[in-house]
Amino acid sequence: MRSPSLKSLSFALIVALGTVPPWTAQAASPEPVKAEHGMVVTAQHLASDIGVEVLKKGGNAIDAAVAVGYALAVVYPTAGNIGGGGFMTIRFKDGKTTFLDFRERAPLAATKSMYLDDKGNLVKGLSTNGYLAVGVPGPVMGFEHARSRYGTRPLKELIAPAIKLAEEGFVLEQGDVESFDGRTERLAKDPAAAAIFLKPGGKPFAVGEKLVQADLAASLSSIAEKGPDAFYKGAIADAIVKASAEKGGILAKKDFEQYAVRELEPVKCNYRGYDIVSSPPPSSGGVIICEILNILEGYPLSYLGYGSAETVHAMIEAMRHAYVDRNTALGDPDFVENPVSKLTDKAYAKEIRDKIEPFRAGVSQALMPAGFAESKETTHYSIIDDDGNAVAVTYTLNGSFGAGVVAPGTGILLNNEMDDFTAKPGAPNLYGLVQGEANAIAPGKTPLSSMSPTIVSKDGKPFMVIGSPGGARIITITLEAIINVIDHGMNIQEAVDAPRLHHQWLPDKVFMEPYALSPDTRKLLAAMGHDVQIDESWKIWGQATGILVGGENLEEIGAGGGARFNGAVDSRIGAGAARGY
Numbered sequence: 250m251r252s253p254s255l256k257s258l259s260f261a262l263i264v265a266l267g268t269v270p271p272w273t274a275q276a277a278s279p280e281p282v283k284a285e286h287g288m289v290v291t292a293q294h295l296a297s298d299i300g301v302e303v304l305k306k307g308g309n310a311i312d313a314a315v316a317v318g319y320a321l322a323v324v325y326p327t328a329g330n331i332g333g334g335g336f337m338t339i340r341f342k343d344g345k346t347t348f349l350d351f352r353e354r355a356p357l358a359a360t361k362s363m364y365l366d367d368k369g370n371l372v373k374g375l376s377t378n379g380y381l382a383v384g385v386p387g388p389v390m391g392f393e394h395a396r397s398r399y400g401t402r403p404l405k406e407l408i409a410p411a412i413k414l415a416e417e418g419f420v421l422e423q424g425d426v427e428s429f430d431g432r433t434e435r436l437a438k439d440p441a442a443a444a445i446f447l448k449p450g451g452k453p454f455a456v457g458e459k460l461v462q463a464d465l466a467a468s469l470s471s472i473a474e475k476g477p478d479a480f481y482k483g484a485i486a487d488a489i490v491k492a493s494a495e496k497g498g499i500l501a502k503k504d505f506e507q508y509a510v511r512e513l514e515p516v517k518c519n520y521r522g523y524d525i526v527s528s529p530p531p532s533s534g535g536v537i538i539c540e541i542l543n544i545l546e547g548y549p550l551s552y553l554g555y556g557s558a559e560t561v562h563a564m565i566e567a568m569r570h571a572y573v574d575r576n577t578a579l580g581d582p583d584f585v586e587n588p589v590s591k592l593t594d595k596a597y598a599k600e601i602r603d604k605i606e607p608f609r610a611g612v613s614q615a616l617m618p619a620g621f622a623e624s625k626e627t628t629h630y631s632i633i634d635d636d637g638n639a640v641a642v643t644y645t646l647n648g649s650f651g652a653g654v655v656a657p658g659t660g661i662l663l664n665n666e667m668d669d670f671t672a673k674p675g676a677p678n679l680y681g682l683v684q685g686e687a688n689a690i691a692p693g694k695t696p697l698s699s700m701s702p703t704i705v706s707k708d709g710k711p712f713m714v715i716g717s718p719g720g721a722r723i724i725t726i727t728l729e730a731i732i733n734v735i736d737h738g739m740n741i742q743e744a745v746d747a748p749r750l751h752h753q754w755l756p757d758k759v760f761m762e763p764y765a766l767s768p769d770t771r772k773l774l775a776a777m778g779h780d781v782q783i784d785e786s787w788k789i790w791g792q793a794t795g796i797l798v799g800g801e802n803l804e805e806i807g808a809g810g811g812a813r814f815n816g817a818v819d820s821r822i823g824a825g826a827a828r829g830y
């Protein structure tokens with residue numbers, strides 16, 4: 250930015266006085282949902298109801314997270330799952346934090362070049378469709394790890410509502426039907442998936458019709474009876490391995506038997522006095538959110554204003570630089586050395602800021618490291634309980650309905666998470682991400698993720714629980730919700746609803762949601778050299794779910810506080826709900 254001295258002065262004044270700027274954004278959004286004892290925000294209202302019931306009965310946020318995880322596997326089949334993988338960030342009432350990695354692992358028979366033909370070219374669809382795309386699933390083990398260590402309720406009790414919904418079915422509302430949009434052809438290709446998720450004759454379900462999932466109910470019942478062994482050592486693993494072998498996959502029983510959850514230290518950083526706790530590798534999410542926030546901390550965003558060309562320029566350049574690191578330096582921590590300390594260091598952020606030219610767009614190709622050739626469906630839920638335990642979970646099948654396959658008899662949709670690996674260095678994946686060797690495929694390795702379940706605290710108390718789906722955009726969606734609250738004074742609902750921007754280094758383009766920027770602002774950005782494109786598909790822009798503690802925005806918190814818990818489900822979500830009590 251050009252000589253921000255006056256602006257910096259005003260900004261310093263704002264920080265010193267602790268006031269919310271008078272130009273606080275007033276986006277048009279419904280009021281956040283308010284409650285005093287607990288809050289559950291998920292992408293499907295029935296799952297939110299189940300989570301709140303757990304809290305009301307005295308279960309803690311971890312219990313609720315487990316019950317919601319199983320419920321979403323039934324009522325939100327586009328992304329909720331037990332056949333995929335995910336992450337859970339926990340901040341306990343005493344301020345301690347932890348992180349559970351229950352993401353997919355590559356099968357032991359996986360090889361670095363498994364998606365290439367004999368000429369070394371990518372074979373289209375191999376890493377996204379069918380059994381060869383499937384990584385070894387983790388949620389059943391992950392939920393049990395969380396429940397047995399940190400929960401208070403028996404598994405049977407937490408899984409029972411999901412079994413009931415699968416057995417008896419639930420009536421589809423418009424938002425549910427929308428989540429099936431455009432998936433008919435894909436689901437029709439797999440007879441077991443079609444038999445569950447399409448009507449006889451291959452037609453999609455309509456609003457008011459009931460989705461019953463008898464096989465899934467049976468699988469969930471056996472997990473309730475026998476615990477994770479039912480999935481990893483019993484009939485479920487057998488059925489998946491058999492279907493995989495019959496349909497060109499490489500999953501083996503051993504892959505399931507040796508699956509283990511990793512409990513890791515979350516990534517931590519501080520942004521303008523707020524403590525951020527988020528996902529470490531094998532996610533890039535927390536590291537890259539911290540890197541971008543550290544860079545942005547040097548700009549008076551609040552003063553420059555939401556959506557101004559100067560704010561947007563700073564955001565784009567911070568994203569451009571950070572995504573180079575995301576795509577080239579990070580991978581599974583059991584396989585590669587991740588430079589987390591360097592990337593989250595404030596001095597490194599300053600080095601990057603020094604390279605950012607005021608009023609001139611950077612050039613992505615110029616940032617190409619030596620030797621580096623050139624709707625995405627996930628779901629996030631946020632929970633907080635009466636004691637102040639906070640849980641952020643993001644879990645995924647990767648693409649909508651994953652690989653589009655269900656092993657006959659299981660009712661369990663399987664992921665296509667193998668596509669998150671670098672199938673070929675320099676070639677874009679499902680999310681257009683161009684990645685490097687650190688994320689190459691290897692047996693037992695976990696593909697690099699962008700999932701960013703994040704908890705922010707202030708002065709030792711929980712402040713915000715936030716995260717989103719959105720593929721490569723998960724990071725910038727989560728980041729923008731944070732700065733919308735902290736820098737732009739939005740309430741939590743406005744913060745998750747506000748139109749978004751995204752840059753991921755390659756392709757060298759700024760993607761904007763319709764209405765995110767005025768034509769004047771776009772002209773100013775174009776004059777700086779930014780290639781700004783409107784990306785209309787609402788599905789690609791994620792569906793954030795957030796909770797703000799102590800008031801609906803900073804102004805209310807600063808004035809002595811409002812409701813204790815303020816929940817917001819992204820208005821982009823059709824079926825989601827924030828529920829409190």
Ligand code: GLY
Pocket residue numbers: 627645646647648666669697698699700720721723
């Ligand atoms: N499959 C999306 C992610 O993990 O980033």
